Amino acid sequence: MRPLRGREELDLFTRLPYGLNAELADDLATGRRRPEWMWVALRGDRLVARAAWWSRPGGGAPLVLDILDIEDDVPEPGPDRLDIAERLLRTALAAMVGDGAQPPDYSRFVPPDWREDALPRRIVEDRMAVLERTGARLFVERLRLEWRPGTPVAGPGGRLAFRPPHDSGELVSLMTSAMDGTLDAHGRADLTRMSPREAALKHYEEELALYSSPRDWWRVATLPQGEPVGFVLPAHNGYNPIIAYIAVLPGHRGNGYIDGLLAEGTRVLAEQDVPRIRASTDLGNVPMANAFRRAGYVNFEREINMTWN
Structure with a gap:
């Protein structure tokens, strides 16, 4: 269990899927992330868990834990999957935050109907369970919304x-x-x-x-x-x-x-x-x-x- 040694290990880090993977190279280039904020758990040369923190460009300290992943697509998931992720998170937090300090909050983007499908629900709940083991609790669930070109925009109504x-x-x-x-x-x-x-x-x-x-x-x-x-x-x-x-x-x-x-x-x-x-x-x-x-x-x-x- 260790942080990345440098940007050249980004391919290793992105072996586990998540929507933010496509943004990581640019985040590293702009200073939103640092290799030392990106941790991996390896079994031999296989990536079995990972965690990463984000900040604003040039930020001196991480602001949010926005990546926490575990192998989800192995044919027979081992009983120690969550144990490994918990150990990785505790190891990384000890190195980055220190004893007694409050860790940055956790954020994860999930499907809008994640509770209705067994696999997305297990993925979300596994990660929440790992965080709960370290003392975190659910703070809020938010809707992410999008307006797309071609959608009508109401004209000025004259009231304002x-x-x-x-x-x-x-x-x-x-x-x-x-x-x-x-x-x-x-x-x-x-x-x-x-x-x-x-x-x-x-x-x-x-x-x-x-x-x-x-x-x-x-x-x-x-x-x-x-x-x-x-x-x-x-x-x-x-x-x-x-x-x-x-x-x-x-x-x-x-x-x-x-x-x-x-x-x-x-x-x-x-x-x-x-x-x-x-x-x-x-x-x-x-x-x-x-x-x-x-x-x-x-x-x-x-x-x-x-x-x-």
Whole structure:
């Protein structure tokens, strides 16, 4: 059990299948991953388990464990499959995180109907079981959504006007207001540890401000007299065009403004002739999931998030 010795071992690492395999070479080239963050368990020259962490380009420490795989297609899986994966994960965490420190959260993309088919369900539950052995627990399951070219985009309805935020201060202030009553699991968890403004500033500084896409894509929605009712932040995360954040302010919820906001954000990105637009929302955030469905977004995957909190 060891980390990769260098990029030349990427072919070894990708012997186990997963959708992120196609991104690994570029991730290594851009600094989102490092060979020392990519661990393998070998039996002779056979790869039997692997784990890898991701960060933003140039990040000094891993932010998320997003690959944990075990041999799934062997004719007679041995009873020690999960034991090997657990040992690999514990060995890697001891080397990378150290005793007493909280490991980065876990994320895995899974089929939208993963519970309904025996093989995908076993693949997902095996990995969750390994993580649970090390003290992790399920934090949230999320819907991954996609808008595809040719899908109609609703035109401006006349109820709302749109403009870019005046500056980062205005946006953080609006984000702070939007934390009131949020249904987002990550936002609710942040509010148990910090004030709404601290949570909003953390989200802005650690994610939104780091996107290289134009900030003039961002939109604040206002009533005709100028009062803000919400905002939508179209962006590009280095992999895909995305709806990075969308929210209606507490005093204006329940009036259907979310549809206009989402249509505006989708329109901004569609005008860039993008091949797709991605978005995510918690499985339990039914109002937001319904808004994406009405806007023509399809649920192409889910995401499992686990944490050691």
